[in-house]
Amino acid sequence: MSTIGNRLAKIDSWDKVIGAAKYADDMRLPRMLHARILRSTMPHARIVSIDTHDAEQLPGVVAVITGRDVPIEYGILPSSQDEEALCVDKVRFVGDPVAAVAALDVETAERALELIHVEYEPLTPVMSIPEALDETRDALHSAAHADHHNIHKMVALEFGDLDAGFAEADYILEENYFYQGNTHLALEEHAALASFSPDGHLTLWSSTQTPHYVHRALAKTLELPASRIRVVAAAIGGGFGGKTDPFSHEIVACKLAMLTGRPVKINLTREEVFYCHRGRHPVLMWVKMGVRNDGEPTALHFRTILDGGAYGSYGVASTYYTGALQTVTYKIPAYKFEGMRLFTNKPPCGPKRGHGTPQPRFALEIHLDKIARHLNLDPAAYRKRFIVDDNTKTVNHLTITTCGLSECIDQVVAASGFGNKARETNHERSQSKIENRKSKIKTGLGLACGSYLSGAGLPIYWNQMPHSGVIVKVDRGGGVAVFCGSTDIGQGSTSLLAYIAAEEFGIDVRDVRVITADTDLTPVDLGSYSSRVTVMTGNACIQAVRPLKQKILDAAAEKLLVPAESLSFKDGEIICEDDDARRLKWVDAVVLAEAKFGTLSGTGSYKPPKRAGPYKGSGVGITPSYSYAACVAQVSVDTETGEVKVEKIWLAHDGGRALNPILVEGQVEGSVYMGVGEALMEEMTYRGGLHKAPSLLDYKSLTMRDMPSVETFLVETNDPEGPFGAKEAGQGPLLPVPPAIANAIYDAIGVRIDETPITPDKILKALEEKDKGRAPRVGPKNFPNAPYPEPIHVEPPEDAPRLEKKKG
């Protein structure tokens, strides 16, 4: 292929390297005002009164608004419309927005905030999972927004015969795990610019991954027809799921623009971004797995409790995600999932790269490692024996298309020498043993696997429309324009559309321009989340160009006096397979086509295949296809200081087909980076209702010095669901990294850290436990008695893994 599969620069890289890409805060409009938001200093309180009089009088202040001005509730999920752009009656976390000011400059706006007097009546803060389960504490939300008191959502599902499964097991292992909350930390802070015209047209430029969902939220909260609102995504400085909710500051900027008749710019400070959050849910987990002596899984029971923070966000979906994908890697014949999300007085959690699946994957892959060790099985060979088959279903009604996990495991095992004792000579082995014993630095290797969706199978709000639309226009000068609502967050989704159009038409990528993320100009794409963009916009783009190609070939055939079927697009020309002499330049063929058919444009759309199972909640987890990844981590542990260094990561990713390998590698490397950070250092922690570390220095993230070297292997399974065979690559590679690191630590020093982040104090504590002859483990000791509902029993599908009864 001329374009697809080649290592090409992204088409928007050039603007980025010269500093010309326009992010939201780079945009200016004449007479622009600057807005700042006053935020709650209380974790949980009723608002008794807000006095804005002094602020309004400050010279340079143009408008001040409170919750009374924007009271309509909103939220990303139809079932969680529990947020107010500015709190009306109560505040639910330190950072909750309470009032907003528009002024001539930022300094004046900030001084005005200090002149707004808010009287709070404190309520008891709910700051942890046990506190959220305690019904004597104040409820954050009314019964309309919660299942019960501070329990936001409860789920219980059972597939197949769990009891029979455990009865067949030769070995059953139960354990608790905890995955700490962490945040996206996109380098660009959220920013937006709103403008309202005298004839009632509102425009919002925003750093958002989901302009379509923002569009809907603005129509609702501002009571303007959606047909008069335009949302444009600016260049985005990182998202990772942190810019997929409609936000208070977006609504506030719009309201202030409508009230003042002037454009309003709003920038969040880095501290405010921590309060926006919508990041990784802290999840407490209990896992009970039954296996035969050869490791064959017979039953899996999984419980999760999510600490959701103060609002719903994507949390209902997150809850289901903590239970959905356990079955898509290894054959599980009986599965029970109980999940629960709780409200706490902290910044709301939502979707962060992997969305609810890294936490259970961490637990499952460590659990399997423990089982493998107990049964004296090689962790890699063991997993390989029970990998799901292509084109089958799981017990929870998920459809597997292609699964390249086996090859992924082979690649990382071969490259790292994992489990391969035969590599070393006897002398080498005993020498390294002696050295290892003497040295305080111990090294180890660990393996883990993971899987992720290539796009959520259902939209956020129920409808029957496409998830992605593309319009293509061909200009008589030979230029092609591709219009699509997708947002490029750095992953290359804009470039992908150019690559596909260039490939299909046989032209140079530089002759294609792509217009994206503008609700006035581009057809809807739901947004950059759940790794949907390559598959969905790619397929829509192919559909859009096909009829155009036919028209161009038909017009060329007429001119060349050959059948259209004998013509094809190649290297900027239309060529004839039978007669080399009969050819046309691309631009001449386009002119002929426009003369024959009129203005040339094509429309394509994509809706995922209907895959939902016969139960409530089956919509979460379905997708056109799953990606697969295997990871080996090499760590060195300093047994004196407890410091863990990840020396190297080998990661093999089955992304179906690498449409541009350099971009896929970029996603693998970025995912690995994020996985290492979550495993070792990233955490959202609170004291007395306050976030302890809302800065880039105190919230630890990897610098170049901390990042291990990465060896990437791209496995291609050519999935039939994806454009040119592609599956996702943006999130899957993160999943196996944290458990591989935990398993490597066990290999190095014989202790289990069953929680994240794996910090030096936990290593030292575990070593101390080991020395004292106690269980060499740090992790949650108990799992609360959570009031899960009775499970819905669902009959597994015909071709799901089945348990063969071997015991009498």
Added chain:
Amino acid sequence: MMKQVLHLRVNGQTHELYIEPHKTLLEALREDLDLTGTKHGCELGECGACTVLVDGTPILACLALPIELQGREITTVEGMAHGAELHPLQRSFAELNAAQCGYCTAGMMLSAKALLDHEKNPTREQIRDALAGNLCRCTGYEKILDAVERVASEQSTVESK
């Protein structure tokens, strides 16, 4: 706070500014000189996104005051190219996918430029050290290191000819 007249040399040209003396270099560049290529990520000097060069040395513009930098040569990302000809770092960052979202890119390239202007053949470790003050959330740093290495080797090839 009374505004003052200041003169700043940015990207080879002298600019006359009329600003409050407490305004940071980052704010002056972005707001008064319309050079929005320099970014803010934290406003506190913790992320490196606002890195610019002053007489060839990387500094954090969010912690610098124009009033103290008069007469010094300031270089921002807009000053890296030679007219329409890209700096080799700009070319390699684009071609090797070292810029994903692009927000850290200006700071990264300027830190790298400072290194390569002083160190002819840095090792990958030396590059890591020089750029350790620039955070990136997208790339995992790998292709940024590749891009800087490529320019370093191009430089030394040219030198040895």
